[in-house]
Amino acid sequence: MLRTETYTVNFGPQHPATHGVFRVMLNLDGERIVKAEPVCGYLHRGVEKLAENRTYQQVIPYTDRLDYLAAGLQNQGYVETIEKLMEIEVPDRAEYLRIITAELSRIASHVLFVGVYALDIGAFTGFLLCFRERERILDLMEELTGSRMTYSYARIGGVAADAPEGWLDRVEKVVNDLPYYFDIYDDLISGNEIFQARTKYVGYLSAESAVDYSLSGPTLRGSGIDYDLRKAKPYSIYDRFNFEVPLGENGDCFDRYFCRILEMRQSVYILQQAIEQIRETDGPIMAKVPKVLKPPKGEAYHEIESSKGILGYYVVSDGSNKPYRVHVRRPSFVNLGFLDEMCRGGLVADLVAILGSIDIVLGEVDC
Amino acid sequence: MFGKGLVKGLNVTWKEFWSKKFTVQYPDEQHTKPPRFHGKFQLNSDACIACGLCANACPNGVIKIESEKVNKKKYLTKYVMNIQYCLFCGMCVEACNKGALRFTQEHDMSQYFYKDIPLVFVDREAPKPDPETENKEKDDDKSKKAGKAPEKEGQ
């Protein structure tokens, strides 16, 4: 009797479509995927363990290295956790500066996603095109923080430095230009028939399983679940802004991709409002915090909506100047949990489209 | 209609083709860097009081400081930054309240040999604690340093 046999193929760890060093063990039946088992840990640096040997302030630069594509959000999540633990009130101006860096980081991360996703699908032009806008945002961040990617800008109780002169005007200019670029993405990438053929009805993720696997971020919202922490549980000062939470319908790769494009447009609205409001907000950028931070014994968990999903920090304090334990709930890592079921029955080429649509960053997956 | 998206995309390409070029021919041309740029470090060894705040603020133990007591004052004898471990986070510069340590705009810090990587800002003998000779020694030190500086930077 004629029968087919499955065989195993390693996808990665050294494969450009895995966005870093990530390995998927594929069980294939011909070109069809029977099982896809993610293997991670190639970029493990032990950030959580390193944090136990650093003072509370010294942990900030390490959080940059988790999701290095949106470092502003990572910093914000960590410092807000410590502020929750110590019950520190942050001055308004610092909050606005944090929101501006966070939303700029979100756009920078999503813009890169659009480019890299186009590259995954096979369009090299899209990749280089998107770097142009990202560069403009990185230039702004460099001017504010001194670094292009690892900002280390937020501080416990505020931010490191106030905006330099004229910076807000330049941000405003870039922010107002951005929708024009998003239109170009829509024309060049989203509307492209080849791109749609590769991504529509591929990697289906039902709303129920997305919730069951505790997925978050655009991966979850692409399946039509309206859950964005900025709206659902407003942290920081997000309750002061008007914006919408874009949702997908079909839960396929295209919806997850398109959700991010729409999300960037919402970020532009938030930024426009934030710039308007910060102009009327003067004052200090740091709360009064002691030089040596010794939070009271206890623990705190705080989560924010990062560009990839829900980013949570869990910090335990034993009363000394170093954290007893730091744990990070990394959205990229949790979102990967559903990879196997999304891939089953698909083609090998679909795996690239699916993995790209989850938008993982290996620094965050392996921590 | 199939192909509409492709035509739209080509239209974008056509427009972009005529737009202004924004690439910079890197080593020949360079972007200007903002004043806050996290580049190479610079130490003003006269302003530094060897308090060690910068070394304590550093998360990675990059900065090594040695000092000796001369006439009841701390005298900086050694200031070395092992920048191969540096995260360029700026915590050290922020911690220094004498303004002695700062960032410069210089960004090319790569070296051919590992031993050339550490930035040796100060490596000198402490002067004798005799008040008369102290001033002379200091001047000697300064001229010595000025002569040695380019070689130490490892350019």
Ligand code: SF4
């Ligand atoms: S920039 Fe950061 S890592 Fe580098 S020496 Fe200063 S404190 Fe240490």
Ligand code: SF4
């Ligand atoms: S903090 Fe400033 S003054 Fe103190 S040792 Fe460092 S560089 Fe010198």
